Amino acid sequence: MASEKTTCASLYTIKTQFFSVILIKDLKFQDDEGHFIFETLEEQADLLNMTVSSILCQQFPPSLSYQQCFVKAILKKCEENNFEICDELYESYTMLIGRSNEVSEVCYKTYFISPDECITLQESTQMISHGTTGLCTWQAAKYLTEWAIENKQILKDKHVLELGSGLGLTGLVISKFCCPSTYTFTDCHENVLRTLRKNVTLNTVQESSSENDYCNKQKCGKTENDDNSYCEFSDTDGSITRIKHLDWEEFTEQEVKDLGSDVILASDVVYDDRLLEPLVKVLSSLLSSSSSVAYVSSTIRNDTTFSKFLDVLDTKSICWQEVKNVPTPVFYYNKDVAIKLLKLSSQ
Ligand SMILES: C[S@@+](CC[C@H](N)C(=O)[O-])C[C@H]1O[C@@H](n2cnc3c(N)ncnc32)[C@H](O)[C@@H]1O
Structure with a gap:
């Protein structure tokens, strides 16, 4: 199991990656020693609280489909590695899937410069939309x-x-x-x-x-x-x-x-x-x-x-x-x- 300090650093990395909406395949779920940062129930809850369940996510949410894919990827990794899965993780996924018919062309991305400093931008979910490349x-x-x-x-x-x-x-x-x-x-x-x-x-x-x-x-x-x-x-x-x-x-x-x-x-x-x-x-x-x-x-x-x-x-x-x-x-x-x-x- 990873040390508390390493887990904190890894959680911060995942948080910044989640809010800047990097590709799911590029998310860094393991720390430098190869430990998953959500091996325990407590770590899984912490991860949710820093990402999809956070106030920042309520105020300035990344696209719904991204949030769904994010939680799904964590569930998949937990299952593949036989980690016990906390209820909040299932609940979070079910809740996000239940909102699937919500349609939104805009989403937010938050770019962290340091743990206390960030810039939040409204962006389009598409690379090219409304005939311009300028909305992302x-x-x-x-x-x-x-x-x-x-x-x-x-x-x-x-x-x-x-x-x-x-x-x-x-x-x-x-x-x-x-x-x-x-x-x-x-x-x-x-x-x-x-x-x-x-x-x-x-x-x-x-x-x-x-x-x-x-x-x-x-x-x-x-x-x-x-x-x-x-x-x-x-x-x-x-x-x-x-x-x-x-x-x-x-x-x-x-x-x-x-x-x-x-x-x-x-x-x-x-x-x-x-x-x-x-x-x-x-x-x-x-x-x-x-x-x-x-x-x-x-x-x-x-x-x-x-x-x-x-x-x-x-x-x-x-x-x-x-x-x-x-x-x-x-x-x-x-x-x-x-x-x-x-x-x-x-x-
Ligand atoms: C690929 S985007 C880059 C946006 C931003 N600089 C970035 O790197 O994320 C190109 C930008 O140039 C702007 N642009 C394209 N043609 C332009 C023109 N004729 N005059 C002024 N801006 C233009 C677009 O509206 C768009 O915001």
Whole structure:
């Protein structure tokens, strides 16, 4: 049997994996010595209390089908290994199966940065939905976020702007841990911007101890159906978070100039050949101030598309270099496909 300390660490690992909804086949049910973390009835109850039966799961549930598969996988492992199974485990599974006819297109994923710090995002259950790839968080965003956590000094007191932000993991973590002066999320898709606004609200309101701390609530104050093209949140420490509609295919130089950014970030925006020219055009405009710098992280799914991106950067005289230091892992994601982080500048 595993020591109490090892079991606690393993339970934390499973909890973070469960809430970030990693593939069931990748869940780490055994500790480093090969012991299952739910060998005893007590451990099984603890595991449920930290996952499907927790308050966090009631408030911000991963998809129902994921919860069902999670409990089913534990039951299966217990049966295969002849562990005595606690009643709560059967009850939990029966209860989840009984809800099978509930249909929900949205679910939540909670990304733990440490045992006490996390970001919760509303995400789609599909990788592509409503005609966009922006309603779920991609590996390159997790990589860029890990890089940011380790390179706070590059972002501190800076005006940071993100292109193709998607649902906001990178920006929310940076706003929370890296003290930028302003953080501007941008995207072009209506549903993405709406969900992003919900996610910024969700993570800012949670932190606030009183309604007044969250002065942005009044300032932003938008409802579900309001125009999504711009909203602004301000924090008690003076930092400002903005969400702005910005379409790489339809922007004006003035619009980009008004954004005034020192550091530009983007993740998983290099995937469609047709978007490479517009993307580089907006990068070129943003980098026209010689002190600005951009960091773009990309999952290399297609070498040809990535090479084309580098070619277009060259034609616009944007200098690039690969940032080779791999950041310390914080999140769970598939590491089999290469992710590259490029630093871009106009000099
Ligand atoms: C693959 S998703 C990546 C989202 C997020 N950065 C991540 O890594 O999780 C690509 C994002 O680029 C945005 N996008 C695509 N075309 C765009 C355009 N023309 N202008 C602005 N954003 C665009 C999409 O809406 C989507 O949010």
